[in-house]
Amino acid sequence: MLPPELERALVEQLIPALYLERVAARSTLAEPRHRLRALSRPLLEPLRHGDHPLQALPSAERARLEQVAGECTDRFQRSSSGVEGRNGQLALHHQGRHRLSDRKLAALTAVHNYHIRRADGTTAAERFFGRAHETLFTQALQRMPLPPRPARRRPRPHKPPYLMPLAA
Numbered sequence: 707m708l709p710p711e712l713e714r715a716l717v718e719q720l721i722p723a724l725y726l727e728r729v730a731a732r733s734t735l736a737e738p739r740h741r742l743r744a745l746s747r748p749l750l751e752p753l754r755h756g757d758h759p760l761q762a763l764p765s766a767e768r769a770r771l772e773q774v775a776g777e778c779t780d781r782f783q784r785s786s787s788g789v790e791g792r793n794g795q796l797a798l799h800h801q802g803r804h805r806l807s808d809r810k811l812a813a814l815t816a817v818h819n820y821h822i823r824r825a826d827g828t829t830a831a832e833r834f835f836g837r838a839h840e841t842l843f844t845q846a847l848q849r850m851p852l853p854p855r856p857a858r859r860r861p862r863p864h865k866p867p868y869l870m871p872l873a874a
Contacts, residue, residue, distance in 0.1 A: 711759050716775055723749035724779040724868065754872045761871050768869045816842065 708716070723746040730742035753760050760768060819830045821842040831839055839845075 709759070712771075715753060715758070715760060716771065719749045719753055720772070720775045720868070721778050721782075722746075724776055725782060727868075728779060750868055751872075753869055756871055760869060769867065772867060772869050820845065 726742045726746035726749075730739045730746070733739040733742065752758060755761065760771070763771070819834075820839065821829065823829055829839070840848075
């Protein structure tokens, strides 16, 4: 059990700052990444000062609290109305009422004709042509070009602990 001022610091400062840092790390554009990190800095700075109650704790205890705060941050996920609640159900219902694009319609047709099987194990294409065909996956592999090699990973810079005290 933590004292109230430490619990408040974790809930109101450390966890939100760690969340902003994690969102910034996932951002592909530099501008939002810098903006999010700038938002997390003022939350972290008071926690690093020597007069803050967190700094009075032993370093092992600070590291444990930082780890627990990081786990709490990882469990929190932003959600949108598209995946939860009444608004999400309405959005899915509304989405199904619109015209399908030609590409999506062609893809759904291919899945229906070459992948979906009846109880007797035949597809619509097998019944239409009167003979078996290769699986949809095999056909896609034959027609699709191989993807390019992935980009080389950049080394990640070493990050010091978030609760490291500031030099006076």
